[in-house]
Amino acid sequence: MGMNVRRTSRRGAVAAGGVAVATALLAGLATPATAGGGQGHGHGHGGQPSTYELTVMGTTDLHGSALNWDYFKNAEYDDSAHNDVGLAKVSTLVDQVRADKGRRNTLLVDAGDTIQGTSLAYYFAKIQPISKTVIHPMAAAMNAIGYDAAAVGNHEFNYGIPYLRTFQKQLDFPLLAANALDDASGRPAFKPYVIKTVRPAHGKPIRVGILGLTNPGIAIWDKANVEGKMRFDGLVEQAKKYVPQMKRAGADVVLVAAHSGADTSSSYGDTLPFPENAATLVAQQVRDIDAILVGHAHQEIPERVVKNTATGKDVVLSEPLKWGERLSVFDIDLTYAHHRWAVSSVHSKVLNANTVPENPRIVKLLAADQKKVVDYVNGVIGTATEAMSAATARYEDTAALDFINYVQAEAVKADLTGADAALPVLSIAAPFNKDAAIPAGDVSVRDIAGLYIYDNTLLGIKLTGAQVKAYLEKSAEYFKQVAGPGTYPADQLTNAVTPTAPSGTPDYNYDVMAGLDKPLTYDIDVSKAAGSRITGLAYGGVPVADDQVFVVAINNYRQSGGGNFPGVVGAPVVYNRQLEIRQLLIDWVTAHQVVDPALFSSTNPDWRLTAGTTPLTVTP
Incomplete structure (x- = not known):
């Protein structure tokens, strides 16, 4: 299996004072039951x-x-x-x-x-x-x-x-x-x-x-x-x-x-x-x-x-x-x-x-x-009708993140009861891994796991339309402001420096939001200052009202305050089975066998970067 059982490498050798002990143990020598400390240090x-x-x-x-x-x-x-x-x-x-x-x-x-x-x-x-x-x-x-x-x-x-x-x-x-x-x-x-x-x-x-x-x-x-x-x-x-x-x-x-x-x-x-x-x-x-x-x-x-x-x-x-x-x-x-x-x-x-x-x-x-x-992890669990890459997911709508959002939203929706079951369901996902790619054809467990490299679990919370917009505004702080329409290299747009991210906003603190049964669509106008960038926010083609209520599929890192996104920490929790999102993705492919972007990704992008109403062109 290629494992180095005896490795000490860069992590250091056996802790000081334990080298002889460890050597004896690894050689299979017995440990006397009464060896060492623990004995009485004085008698009554x-x-x-x-x-x-x-x-x-x-x-x-x-x-x-x-x-x-x-x-x-x-x-x-x-x-x-x-x-x-x-x-x-x-x-x-x-x-x-x-x-x-x-x-x-x-x-x-x-x-x-x-x-x-x-x-x-x-x-x-x-x-x-x-x-x-x-x-x-x-x-x-x-x-x-x-x-x-x-x-x-x-x-x-x-x-x-x-x-x-x-x-x-x-x-x-x-x-x-x-x-x-x-x-x-x-x-x-x-x-x-x-x-x-x-x-x-x-x-x-x-x-x-x-x-x-x-x-x-x-x-x-x-x-x-x-x-x-x-x-x-x-x-x-x-x-x-x-x-x-x-x-x-x-x-x-x-x-x-x-x-x-x-x-x-x-x-x-x-x-x-x-x-x-x-x-x-x-x-x-x-x-x-x-x-x-x-x-x-x-x-x-x-x-x-x-x-x-x-x-x-x-x-x-x-x-x-x-x-x-x-x-x-x-x-x-x-x-x-x-x-x-x-x-x-x-x-x-x-x-x-x-x-x-x-x-x-x-x-x-x-x-x-x-x-x-x-052998199982490297084995085939399904097929993909076309390749999906996360390489551009930071700055354009991609099927790779749509897939994550679809599986998350579907899992939350299936568990909702009562009046909550009638609410529209949204989902958020971050471009965790630019190198993630699902190949066309055979797909392994490892391929799917590459899309979601963290051990986050899934929750569902309630947010109003106003809170959804505020959340997206926070996410849009990830982008640097531009002067106007044009073509921009990705690194001139992404990872903006902010007061809370002096070294640049990390990719994992940028979220894409999507709808399950109907598309959630919006533009991010990066010619405007952070805090006023989200325009045209609509669900199913209808503008989102401030008092409209949504269930949002979200990971535990975000829900507990990670990234300091507004409105989420105190939001009502309607789903929390503590299931790992990565495993949910693997389970979905195993159950459905076929990953077809036509199921969860629309031909027209649900969101885009713009300057005013003009879409930007972004190069890698």
């Missing part, structure tokens, strides 16, 4: 150690990242920060920590979103679905690495509850979700918590309670899969119920794995009575929690200390970014007194996966699965 009565260090490692938002591979580039994963991804990298970090601390003194936990997000995950959901005989690669890898527990993430429900239950049965460790309840009985749909017994080389065992909390937003995002089957209560409310139970059951340490961001907020506003991101609230409002492994927000938090408002106790939060790019490590110091263990301090940090090679044991374990997926 009868030889009982008086202090002990427990280490809990954590991952989150793996999103189907098993190996350090970019399926759409058909190459080793890389990004601008030179991050590495995947469980094979995580495995090496975990082995290092276990060798350093002594395996018996460590636990490994995940905070959810495991089975959706890469071509690997998609393949084993849709192409060769997991079953009693087909094991999910993520389950195989996590079992081999030796996880102790995992919280359920919201994306675990994307493929339906039966699929999730099949995955759950394949795991050697429990899936936890205290706030996921059976809709009929009100009983927990998953195990709320587990208590793991850690046995030091000497002295009394330590009981570690791990509470799993998932995201209330599942009720909205995967309504089609969970409605009438499961409901999702608040994280704080359920933690207040179960943490006391865990303490009564003898938990010396309480760790929460929460698939919920640290900074309190909700993408769904007040649609639900429980916040989406509530990890800090849990720390502040629920007694007796020592540490929280945070997930869902895809942020890197090495260590954040939050005080419990009732007790004044410090609670340590850590979030290891996403996709296996980091590993959170909690070092929990305990003291033995009065015949029991008590937590005396907690500290956390993150380790970077780009400092180590992939564990060849995991790479070998998944080699057959990897080959299937690579």
Whole structure:
């Protein structure tokens, strides 16, 4: 497959102090269970150690990242920060920590979103679905690495509850979700918590309670899969119920794995009575929690200390970014007194996966699965009646962006109910990738994925006609002002410098808007100053009224404020299933087999650049 398993390259060699350990591990040497730290540093009565260090490692938002591979580039994963991804990298970090601390003194936990997000995950959901005989690669890898527990993430429900239950049965460790309840009985749909017994080389065992909390937003995002089957209560409310139970059951340490961001907020506003991101609230409002492994927000938090408002106790939060790019490590110091263990301090940090090679044991374990997926991604899923290129999409109407807008708008429209179903649907798309091209003839997964190079998800929001015009005016700031009609090279028109973009407006902050059932047409008069460029705005040939209401298909980056487009952040959300737009495009081609621009792209352009009423001529 061309993967360099042992690569250290420009990312640096194995982290300082871990070279010998990593070398021994990669050579297949056993790790003594009592090696390294974690032992008692002093003794009480009868030889009982008086202090002990427990280490809990954590991952989150793996999103189907098993190996350090970019399926759409058909190459080793890389990004601008030179991050590495995947469980094979995580495995090496975990082995290092276990060798350093002594395996018996460590636990490994995940905070959810495991089975959706890469071509690997998609393949084993849709192409060769997991079953009693087909094991999910993520389950195989996590079992081999030796996880102790995992919280359920919201994306675990994307493929339906039966699929999730099949995955759950394949795991050697429990899936936890205290706030996921059976809709009929009100009983927990998953195990709320587990208590793991850690046995030091000497002295009394330590009981570690791990509470799993998932995201209330599942009720909205995967309504089609969970409605009438499961409901999702608040994280704080359920933690207040179960943490006391865990303490009564003898938990010396309480760790929460929460698939919920640290900074309190909700993408769904007040649609639900429980916040989406509530990890800090849990720390502040629920007694007796020592540490929280945070997930869902895809942020890197090495260590954040939050005080419990009732007790004044410090609670340590850590979030290891996403996709296996980091590993959170909690070092929990305990003291033995009065015949029991008590937590005396907690500290956390993150380790970077780009400092180590992939564990060849995991790479070998998944080699057959990897080959299937690579072959699939490079395989043909449909045909195109003519070639479509995004090379000119920044300055002229193209079938390539029309295709994205069509698929987005169609997906949103199909999910609308009630009065919203009667509203006209629009969509926005940006020229992300000038090199994207769909060839005439056979089309592969990789060809389609090139049109949409980001991991954005799709939402639908309501905007008025006035807001649509304001949105387009903001988008038109991308263009430089011209003196009048004529022929202009593209670079003399695009990427205008603005107060918020002193280096030039990036291509991804320019949006084209289109209608689904009827065309949305407009001119961008770049002879005028920014803010007054949109002319002739019409839907189906009728001028758009300021109070007219539209549903607009939009990506989560825009909807959450990315690019600072007006009107969108507070707009009512009518669709949010958290489905990746890139995968929607792939699914559409797979289902329809033929990509014909005549279906979604009109002969006459829906929008054009003008000086006054005269169209401009633009050269590459």
